[in-house]
Amino acid sequence: MPEIGLGARAAGELNRQAEAMQQMAASGAVTVSTVRKQPEKTGVHYECEGDEMMRPGRIVEHPTFGRGKIVRVEGCGDSLRLEIMFAGLGAKKIMAKYARLRVVG
Numbered sequence: 361m362p363e364i365g366l367g368a369r370a371a372g373e374l375n376r377q378a379e380a381m382q383q384m385a386a387s388g389a390v391t392v393s394t395v396r397k398q399p400e401k402t403g404v405h406y407e408c409e410g411d412e413m414m415r416p417g418r419i420v421e422h423p424t425f426g427r428g429k430i431v432r433v434e435g436c437g438d439s440l441r442l443e444i445m446f447a448g449l450g451a452k453k454i455m456a457k458y459a460r461l462r463v464v465g
Contacts, residue, residue, distance in 0.1 A: 414430060414433055414440060414442060414456055414461075414463070415430065415433055416430050416431055416432060416433060417429065417430065418430045418463055418465065419463070419464050419465035420442075420444060420461045420462060420463055420464060421461065421462045421464050422444070422446070422454070422459060422460070422461055423460050425444075425446045425449055425452060426446060426447070427446070427447070427464065428444040428445055428446035428447070428449075428452070429444065429445050430442055430443070430444050431443050431444065431445050431451065438457050439455075439457075440455070440456040440457065441453060441454070441455055441456070442454050442455075442456050442459070442461075
């Protein structure tokens, strides 16, 4: 079975670039380190005041589903996922980042 990957030209170019970087690092011309790209801050789209947290038991208001009670919380920051029990609608799993929630109790 043939191997799927980069074309020979692209693979050769990557190898040449890697070798050049290693030579530069060995000569002390540059230092090699791992650089992590910081995620872009997109803003959080839910409202909390002071010590209010998105935690189980809190009552929140969603612009479409209305008021509901948080029953489960997973993750944090931009990856905060909530399970909210809405009256008449049942439980909904929502990414807090996009939900435009407002804490009401």
